[in-house]
Amino acid sequence: MSSKGVPSPIEHLGYHVGTDRKLADWPEIVEYFKKVAAVSPRVLVEEVGKTTEGNPFIYATVSSPENLGRLEELRQVQMRLSKPVGLGDAEAAELLEKGKTVVMISCSIHSTEVGGSQMSMELLHRLATEDGPDVREILDNVIFLFVPSLNPDGNRMVVDWYNRYLGTEYEGTSPPYVYHKYAGHDNNRDWYMFTLKETLLTVEHIHNRWHPQIVYDIHQMGSKGPRLYVPPFTDPYEPNVDPVLTSGVNLMGISMADALAREGKRGVATNWVFDAWTPARAYQHYHGGIRILSEAASVKIATPIEIKPEELKPDRGFNPKEARWNHPLPWKGGRWTLRDIIDYELTVAWTCLQTAAKFRNRWLRGTLDMGRRAVNPSGGPYAFVVPSKQRDPGAAAELLRVMRVGDVDVHVAVKPFTADGVEYPAGSHVILYAQPYGCFAKALLEKQVYPDLRDSPDQPPVVPYDVTAHTLSLQMGVDVAQANAAFEAELETVDAPTVPPGKVHGGGPFYAWSPVPNYSFKAVNRLLDEGHAVSRSLDELELDEGILKAGAFIVEAKKGVGKLLEGMAAELGLDFYSFERPLTDAFELRKPRVGVYRAWLPNADESWLRMVLEEYGFQYVNLYPEDVRAGGLAEKVDVLVFPDLTRDIVVNGMKGYRGMDAKAYELKYQRGVEEQGNKEVLRFLDAGGTVITLNRACEYAVKDLYAGAELPLAGLGEKEFYCPGSLLRVLVDDSHPVGYGYSREEAVMFQDSPAFNVKDGIAVALYPETDPTVSGWLLGEKHLRGRAAVAEIPAGNGTIILIGCSPHFRNQNRATFKLLFNSIYYGVA
Ligand SMILES: [Zn+2]
Numbered sequence: 046m047s048s049k050g051v052p053s054p055i056e057h058l059g060y061h062v063g064t065d066r067k068l069a070d071w072p073e074i075v076e077y078f079k080k081v082a083a084v085s086p087r088v089l090v091e092e093v094g095k096t097t098e099g100n101p102f103i104y105a106t107v108s109s110p111e112n113l114g115r116l117e118e119l120r121q122v123q124m125r126l127s128k129p130v131g132l133g134d135a136e137a138a139e140l141l142e143k144g145k146t147v148v149m150i151s152c153s154i155h156s157t158e159v160g161g162s163q164m165s166m167e168l169l170h171r172l173a174t175e176d177g178p179d180v181r182e183i184l185d186n187v188i189f190l191f192v193p194s195l196n197p198d199g200n201r202m203v204v205d206w207y208n209r210y211l212g213t214e215y216e217g218t219s220p221p222y223v224y225h226k227y228a229g230h231d232n233n234r235d236w237y238m239f240t241l242k243e244t245l246l247t248v249e250h251i252h253n254r255w256h257p258q259i260v261y262d263i264h265q266m267g268s269k270g271p272r273l274y275v276p277p278f279t280d281p282y283e284p285n286v287d288p289v290l291t292s293g294v295n296l297m298g299i300s301m302a303d304a305l306a307r308e309g310k311r312g313v314a315t316n317w318v319f320d321a322w323t324p325a326r327a328y329q330h331y332h333g334g335i336r337i338l339s340e341a342a343s344v345k346i347a348t349p350i351e352i353k354p355e356e357l358k359p360d361r362g363f364n365p366k367e368a369r370w371n372h373p374l375p376w377k378g379g380r381w382t383l384r385d386i387i388d389y390e391l392t393v394a395w396t397c398l399q400t401a402a403k404f405r406n407r408w409l410r411g412t413l414d415m416g417r418r419a420v421n422p423s424g425g426p427y428a429f430v431v432p433s434k435q436r437d438p439g440a441a442a443e444l445l446r447v448m449r450v451g452d453v454d455v456h457v458a459v460k461p462f463t464a465d466g467v468e469y470p471a472g473s474h475v476i477l478y479a480q481p482y483g484c485f486a487k488a489l490l491e492k493q494v495y496p497d498l499r500d501s502p503d504q505p506p507v508v509p510y511d512v513t514a515h516t517l518s519l520q521m522g523v524d525v526a527q528a529n530a531a532f533e534a535e536l537e538t539v540d541a542p543t544v545p546p547g548k549v550h551g552g553g554p555f556y557a558w559s560p561v562p563n564y565s566f567k568a569v570n571r572l573l574d575e576g577h578a579v580s581r582s583l584d585e586l587e588l589d590e591g592i593l594k595a596g597a598f599i600v601e602a603k604k605g606v607g608k609l610l611e612g613m614a615a616e617l618g619l620d621f622y623s624f625e626r627p628l629t630d631a632f633e634l635r636k637p638r639v640g641v642y643r644a645w646l647p648n649a650d651e652s653w654l655r656m657v658l659e660e661y662g663f664q665y666v667n668l669y670p671e672d673v674r675a676g677g678l679a680e681k682v683d684v685l686v687f688p689d690l691t692r693d694i695v696v697n698g699m700k701g702y703r704g705m706d707a708k709a710y711e712l713k714y715q716r717g718v719e720e721q722g723n724k725e726v727l728r729f730l731d732a733g734g735t736v737i738t739l740n741r742a743c744e745y746a747v748k749d750l751y752a753g754a755e756l757p758l759a760g761l762g763e764k765e766f767y768c769p770g771s772l773l774r775v776l777v778d779d780s781h782p783v784g785y786g787y788s789r790e791e792a793v794m795f796q797d798s799p800a801f802n803v804k805d806g807i808a809v810a811l812y813p814e815t816d817p818t819v820s821g822w823l824l825g826e827k828h829l830r831g832r833a834a835v836a837e838i839p840a841g842n843g844t845i846i847l848i849g850c851s852p853h854f855r856n857q858n859r860a861t862f863k864l865l866f867n868s869i870y871y872g873v874a
Pocket of ligand 1: 155158264265
């Protein structure tokens with residue numbers, strides 16, 4: 046082993062990693078990794094693709110030169126142990142002997158949490174240059190996959206912002222915008238829908254190629270609590286996580302906390318706040334790997350802070366001043382720096398690799414045992430069936446794609462079959478539970494029953510860390526059946542599911558297509574872009590081939606339309622039907638000019654909204670608070686959308702948001718729409734504009750735009766009403782233009798959501814007179830009974846659409862996209 050010629054970070058950067066007020070930018074980190082790989086026989090670096098904004102996405106593989114020399118062979122060992130279908134004991138014993146623990150460490154997915162990426166250079170340098178028994182043990186026993194940033198775009202944004210204000214009175218703040226173009230802080234909630242390029246690159250090139258036993262993701266949190274958090278997690282664990290992973294998380298987390306305590310590093314807490322429920326944050330928990338998370342107390346990006354002892358505050362059942370079994374050595378306050386964060390993280394990362402190396406047999410054995418349990422489960426369903434006949438075939442194909450990206454085997458039946466007494470036609474898809482990652486499929490396809498962890502109903506709810514429901518069939522509007530008894534079917538494997546092609550039926554003079562599939566809206570936008578007139582039918586359309594629901598789209602078969610439709614039928618799986626009757630009962634659409642309100646703070650919901658609008662071909666402009674205050678809105682847009690934001694933030698800007706210290710920003714960034722902006726929005730409505738408010742922003746519509754509705758949930762305490770991200774049943778009026786294309790019964794994602802008593806307007810979707818919970822957790826269901834979830838409210842010459850959920854929630858809740866799209870079209874009807 047040679048360490049000759051490996052540059053140190055200080056030689057590369059000109060300063061010590063973690064020096065106050067110094068941050069390495071992404072190109073400098075990439076260059077350092079490449080320099081080390083060029084000279085060290087222990088390090089390989091690969092660029093696997095480009096990020097959302099075109100930056101290189103890299104990872105390093107670190108191990109002994111001997112291991113790196115037979116890396117593909119070792120990978121095959123890992124794959125065989127992970128998927129032990131038909132693996133005998135003798136071969137298994139050989140593989141256990143030969144295999145290495147595979148560890149992935151990823152840094153700074155949340156880009157203001159800068160410590161991880163900065164630390165990465167020092168960890169790489171140690172592994173490339175040290176020669177003690179410690180390092181040898183790690184290099185011989187571990188294949189270490191090292192991702193210096195899961196969000197390189199954000200690293201660049203944060204470094205630019207930090208340097209812009211360095212040395213000014215505004216030094217050390219977070220950018221007042223999202224640090225991932227389409228996801229912001231939610232970029233670590235994408236681990237089952239796989240919509241972001243960075244998620245896909247990580248899953249396809251690292252997770253699925255290696256299925257690491259250990260995945261450690263480096264984060265930071267607020268400054269006034271413990272100095273560092275590591276697992277054990279708190280309850281609840283999602284029930285499909287293998288118990289060996291739960292115990293592995295505990296083993297690893299306690300090893301880390303122990304190492305920090307032995308080094309005298311104070312303020313380390315375990316078993317606090319962070320749970321293990323949603324798969325959105327934990328791909329590895331369904332793919333044979335433990336999830337480790339460290340959360341260090343932040344500084345002001347790279348600017349040190351001083352914390353007085355009295356500023357250390359109890360938070361969610363934890364007092365940072367008290368010694369406890371899960372916090373044996375409290376920190377006493379004082380100076381806290383980026384270098385402190387890096388020192389803690391280096392200890393944690395090093396311990397992670399040591400624990401991986403020392404207990405190599407434990408990790409490999411766990412992989413084999415889990416794999417065997419998965420391919421030969423002792424309980425659970427036999428399969429999930431996705432029937433071939435779907436109301437939204439594009440959504441069904443997307444659901445199957447999620448399974449495939451998640452390394453789940455998907456089959457298609459070549460002949461009709463019967464499962465649990467139900468007959469399914471050929472072309473139906475089958476996902477068998479007995480397979481290596483069957484738990485991933487089951488977690489996403491079944492309904493969640495979130496445990497109420499209170500001792501008695503008099504206590505306040507035990508707050509989950511994230512949403513409690515993730516059932517894909519409900520989120521995507523796909524019909525999925527669970528089959529419990531084993532059945533016979535002739536099955537073929539499907540590698541890359543695609544939407545079955547549709548057809549153009551006949552030759553005009555008009556064509557109509559269904560308002561039900563989401564992709565119908567892609568077709569509308571493409572036709573409008575090409576200058577064709579598209580209308581929506583006010584009633585059901587009776588055609589030779591059957592009936593299309595109200596809101597069916599209609600286009601005249603002018604020159605070029607036929608060819609366009611042919612292409613879209615093939616690509617989007619849509620059927621276009623010829624149609625003779627003159628059009629009397631339809632309204633024409635214009636290409637909508639959409640304005641998306643963008644507050645000066647990182648609002649993930651706004652960024653997801655832009656992503657979905659772009660994917661579906663809607664054109665939009667962002668309107669910032671100063672744009673709204675400047676007025677002239679009717680000249681700029683037809684439809685103004687306020688994404689999920691509190692009323693206080695819309696009106697008062699950053700001053701209305703506890704998450705940021707408004708005074709630390711230039712005045713421009715502090716402000717909301719204010720009274721002046723309200724007047725302009727009211728003027729826009731008077732001029733006939735349409736305002737769509739999503740989720741919490743509906744309070745703004747009611748109180749500041751005088752939408753004729755009451756907010757009956759306002760003021761209810763958590764003990765009376767509580768719903769932390771659940772899928773709830775609503776009844777939709779599909780004869781209303783906002784409800785076009787829906788079935789009577791649908792599910793919405795309810796999180797910090799309002800409900801309405803409509804005073805002056807029309808309810809488009811109502812909660813039923815019964816418990817609406819379909820998946821997740823809801824306390825106080827009686828408060829929702831009969832109340833509206835979606836409503837149209839007249840306002841001046843214009844219209845306000847109240848949508849009491851985030852209809853595009855994290856680009857996951859696709860069944861409610863149409864609420865948004867319909868509302869936009871309604872605004873230009
Ligand atoms: Zn974080």
